Amino acid sequence: MNKHSSSIEGLSIPENLLITPTYVFFLIHAMQVGVGILGFETYIAKYAGFDAWISILLGGLGIHVLLWMIYHILQDSKGDIVSVHKNIFGKYLGGFFSLMFSLYFLLLTLTVLRSYIEVIEVWIFPELQLWLFTFVFVLIVYYFVKSGFRVVTGLCLISVILALPILLLKFFPILEGDVMNLYPTVDHSVGEILRGTQKSVLSFLGFELLLVFYPFIKNPHASKSWAHFAVFFTVSIYLITAIVSFVYFSEGQLQYVIWGTITLWKIVEFPFIERFEYIGIAMWFYVVLPNIALALWAASRIPKRVLKIKQKYVLALFSIILIVVCCMFTDRQAIDKLNSVTSKIGLYVLLYIPVLFVLSKIMVKVRNRDEA
Amino acid sequence: MFNWLKKKKGKKDNRDTQKELLKNKQQEQSFQGLFELANHSKDFVVYHHTGRTKCVLSYYKTLSGSKFLNDSILPPLKKHTLFTLEDIKEKVPVENAYITNDLKKIKENITQGFVIIRLNEKDEEVLLIPATKNEGRSISIPEVEYSVVGPKEAFVENLDQNMNLIRKRLPIPELTMREVSVGNLTKTRIAVVYVDGIANNENVNTVLQRLDDIQYDQIIDSSFITQMISDNSNSPFPQSLDTERPDRVVGTLVEGKIGIVVDGSPHALTVPTTITEFFSSSDDYFLPWHLATAFRLIRLFAIFFSVLSTPLYVAILTYHHEMIPQELLATISSSRADIPFPPILEVIILELTIELLREAGARLPSKIGQTIGIVGGIVIGTAAVEAGLTSNVLLITVALAALASFTTPVYQIGNTVRLVRFPFIVGAQMWGLIGVSMCMGIFLGHLMNLQSIGRPFFAPLYPLRFHDLRDAFIRLPFNQQKKRPMQMRPVHSARFNPELVKGKRDIDE
Numbered sequence: 026m027n028k029h030s031s032s033i034e035g036l037s038i039p040e041n042l043l044i045t046p047t048y049v050f051f052l053i054h055a056m057q058v059g060v061g062i063l064g065f066e067t068y069i070a071k072y073a074g075f076d077a078w079i080s081i082l083l084g085g086l087g088i089h090v091l092l093w094m095i096y097h098i099l100q101d102s103k104g105d106i107v108s109v110h111k112n113i114f115g116k117y118l119g120g121f122f123s124l125m126f127s128l129y130f131l132l133l134t135l136t137v138l139r140s141y142i143e144v145i146e147v148w149i150f151p152e153l154q155l156w157l158f159t160f161v162f163v164l165i166v167y168y169f170v171k172s173g174f175r176v177v178t179g180l181c182l183i184s185v186i187l188a189l190p191i192l193l194l195k196f197f198p199i200l201e202g203d204v205m206n207l208y209p210t211v212d213h214s215v216g217e218i219l220r221g222t223q224k225s226v227l228s229f230l231g232f233e234l235l236l237v238f239y240p241f242i243k244n245p246h247a248s249k250s251w252a253h254f255a256v257f258f259t260v261s262i263y264l265i266t267a268i269v270s271f272v273y274f275s276e277g278q279l280q281y282v283i284w285g286t287i288t289l290w291k292i293v294e295f296p297f298i299e300r301f302e303y304i305g306i307a308m309w310f311y312v313v314l315p316n317i318a319l320a321l322w323a324a325s326r327i328p329k330r331v332l333k334i335k336q337k338y339v340l341a342l343f344s345i346i347l348i349v350v351c352c353m354f355t356d357r358q359a360i361d362k363l364n365s366v367t368s369k370i371g372l373y374v375l376l377y378i379p380v381l382f383v384l385s386k387i388m389v390k391v392r393n394r395d396e397a
Numbered sequence: 398m399f400n401w402l403k404k405k406k407g408k409k410d411n412r413d414t415q416k417e418l419l420k421n422k423q424q425e426q427s428f429q430g431l432f433e434l435a436n437h438s439k440d441f442v443v444y445h446h447t448g449r450t451k452c453v454l455s456y457y458k459t460l461s462g463s464k465f466l467n468d469s470i471l472p473p474l475k476k477h478t479l480f481t482l483e484d485i486k487e488k489v490p491v492e493n494a495y496i497t498n499d500l501k502k503i504k505e506n507i508t509q510g511f512v513i514i515r516l517n518e519k520d521e522e523v524l525l526i527p528a529t530k531n532e533g534r535s536i537s538i539p540e541v542e543y544s545v546v547g548p549k550e551a552f553v554e555n556l557d558q559n560m561n562l563i564r565k566r567l568p569i570p571e572l573t574m575r576e577v578s579v580g581n582l583t584k585t586r587i588a589v590v591y592v593d594g595i596a597n598n599e600n601v602n603t604v605l606q607r608l609d610d611i612q613y614d615q616i617i618d619s620s621f622i623t624q625m626i627s628d629n630s631n632s633p634f635p636q637s638l639d640t641e642r643p644d645r646v647v648g649t650l651v652e653g654k655i656g657i658v659v660d661g662s663p664h665a666l667t668v669p670t671t672i673t674e675f676f677s678s679s680d681d682y683f684l685p686w687h688l689a690t691a692f693r694l695i696r697l698f699a700i701f702f703s704v705l706s707t708p709l710y711v712a713i714l715t716y717h718h719e720m721i722p723q724e725l726l727a728t729i730s731s732s733r734a735d736i737p738f739p740p741i742l743e744v745i746i747l748e749l750t751i752e753l754l755r756e757a758g759a760r761l762p763s764k765i766g767q768t769i770g771i772v773g774g775i776v777i778g779t780a781a782v783e784a785g786l787t788s789n790v791l792l793i794t795v796a797l798a799a800l801a802s803f804t805t806p807v808y809q810i811g812n813t814v815r816l817v818r819f820p821f822i823v824g825a826q827m828w829g830l831i832g833v834s835m836c837m838g839i840f841l842g843h844l845m846n847l848q849s850i851g852r853p854f855f856a857p858l859y860p861l862r863f864h865d866l867r868d869a870f871i872r873l874p875f876n877q878q879k880k881r882p883m884q885m886r887p888v889h890s891a892r893f894n895p896e897l898v899k900g901k902r903d904i905d906e
Contacts, residue, residue, distance in 0.1 A: 150829070296725075306830075
């Protein structure tokens with residue numbers, strides 16, 4: 026930790042803080058699955074109806090392409106987003122763009138945190154003491170981020186292992202559902218399916234954090250396949266989730282369901298326990314925690330790299346901002362607005378990646394010609 | 398725990414601390430002063446030997462064996478006429494006797510049970526003859542880590558005897574023992590044992606370094622060392638494994654771990670350790686692998702049950718009644734109908750009662766302890782339910798949780814499991830299941846942060862080491878354990894040569 030913060034450049038990361046390529050799988054997968062999966066079915070079915078599974082596949086394909094681009098960008102610069110920006114836009118403009126990314130990650134943190142708290146408010150504790158809960162939650166996140174990237178990575182690993190068994194619960198709605206709901210297949214226009222794709226891509230946000238933690242990977246080249254595997258895995262889980270929801274709900278019914286997945290947990294019943302959504306939401310804590318911790322880590326790391334200030338100060342500042350702003354959102358409309366704003370910005374970020382890709386390729390070309 | 402001590406004392410070394418602790422510095426510095434100081438004690442004998450050889454013998458009679466003195470030292474003095482210490486040394490049939498005038502050495506040895514021989518009371522040159530009498534209990538069967546099958550030896554308090562138990566089981570010259578002495582006053586001998594060529598040098602150096610850094614006046618037991626050399630002394634989790642079984646120590650030495658044996662303590666420590674090691678018992682290796690695996694998993698379940706059952710009771714009955722199916726709800730509500738307290742109070746009362754019983758049982762002599770257990774368990778339990786203070790369901794849960802916490806094979810982690818559930822109960826009372834999740838999240842973070850001698854404590858879960866998982870929650874057969882655990886970074890990792898293992902035969906061969 027000490028060595029880590031003393032290297033001001035930040036790119037010479039000590040060997041013992043690096044992670045093996047396998048963990049890239051857990052990092053990316055854990056970051057992609059968040060609160061979104063609890064209720065994304067409604068959004069994607071809005072346009073593409075029950076053909077939305079095609080949208081998910083298309084969206085997944087798009088993510089694979091973007092991931093490929095990100096790896097190219099990072100390999101060309103051999104650093105993280107800050108060095109990429111510095112190379113392309115110069116010190117000041119590049120630094121500005123990097124800080125924008127930092128704010129974007131902070132916004133991501135805020136959105137995930139507030140959405141999860143909203144789920145708790147709606148489903149479990151309508152009279153939750155918002156500030157106290159937020160304070161404790163952020164304190165836990167702070168503890169994790171302060172422990173460093175390795176521990177955050179470990180958290181991602183644990184989160185994936187803990188969340189996987191929850192997938193087995195999908196079995197119950199399949200028993201009750203009606204496969205005929207899926208027919209007729211493909212009765213939506215290409216435009217509608219593409220609009221659904223746009224919505225589904227937003228569910229896969231989170232892989233762009235690779236732009237920040239790339240220098241922490243021990244053998245970056247070997248991590249490529251793991252990263253793609255992670256995206257593939259996420260897409261599969263989203264696909265299964267969506268199809269199970271489509272089988273269970275009718276198209277008309279789904280429009281009025283806000284949290285499809287949680288609603289499906291409600292029907293799970295064992296002789297000793299029922300209303301599984303309580304356990305599901307409690308277990309989802311482990312899914313949300315690495316999400317927030319990793320995003321907050323990335324958000325606080327960028328200013329350290331750009332402005333050369335200690336990460337712990339940035340982290341403390343961001344944590345306070347998080348608590349304060351989180352408590353300011355009190356009603357459903359405001360949270361919904363927050364979600365749609367974040368989605369919009371997320372979309373811009375996704376569109377920005379190809380731009381960055383082209384720019385960095387041009388840079389490489391120009392530099393090569395200069396050297397030749 | 399002792400960090401603040403280190404900081405306060407700063408750079409003062411051993412001797413300075415001692416000066417503060419012992420005011421008799423002046424007396425110690427001179428030869429006569431030393432004897433004067435010793436003479437204050439009734440058991441320090443200064444014996445003027447007359448007859449053929451005239452000399453003065455001085456020793457602590459409680460430390461040196463009088464039989465040894467009569468048998469080996471006095472006869473040659475009586476038989477021969479000797480004039481120099483050299484001559485005496487020649488005639489006395491004892492190994493390692495030596496002549497010196499080094500005050501420090503004399504002082505060190507006299508308190509270890511050496512006999513000092515001087516020709517004249519004023520002489521500063523002395524002959525030191527080792528005559529230490531070792532009194533201690535004999536080797537008995539392990540009581541804390543009892544196992545039905547397998548070896549039935551346990552360590553005793555004597556370091557040399559313990560080393561003998563280890564060496565007997567590992568007859569190779571590579572088994573190395575380094576010795577340090579720690580404790581400004583107790584000067585406790587501490588042996589660091591490892592197998593040269595398997596154990597990682599970095600680990601050995603870390604252990605020696607940490608032992609050297611210890612600044613404290615007394616080391617009474619190996620548990621002092623556990624706390625002082627731990628990476629995070631504020632953690633409720635012990636970061637070195639303590640065991641009273643020589644076979645277990647040898648098993649870990651062969652894996653590349655390092656043993657720390659403390660004189661005066663019947664428990665040896667092994668480092669580096671992991672969280673999974675605390676839940677594995679030596680019995681696991683004496684049973685066929687599938688049975689051992691099943692029992693390990695049962696034990697793992699027991700730990701989770703022990704920690705989580707009462708918090709879940711609080712969470713569900715306080716906030717999530719909907720989760721209880723209707724048929725079960727009738728049972729629970731009828732048993733809770735007369736209880737005047739909310740679940741949290743009910744749980745805390747009962748948990749504290751159990752802790753009280755356990756503490757009382759541990760402090761009392763074993764015969765009375767049993768009675769207390771029965772009185773507490775049956776009488777108080779039934780009475781509490783009949784009086785309507787707690788519900789039947791909770792009584793069963795708490796009793797099972799207590800029982801489950803006894804399944805931990807290592808006593809130290811059992812204590813941790815006992816106490817760790819209380820934060821969970823608080824979490825459950827605050828935010829139900831979410832609170833339990835949050836509490837677990839904090840503990841996960843803590844465990845991932847922990848290190849044992851610089852090696853991750855939460856391995857093989859994180860960092861994920863598939864190979865080490867073969868002997869963690871499950872135990873695969875011995876022929877599957879081809880390599881030593883990666884955790885210790887052993888110099889040599891192959892346990893055996895797989896090529897020499899016979900291949901599988903075909904049918905009817």
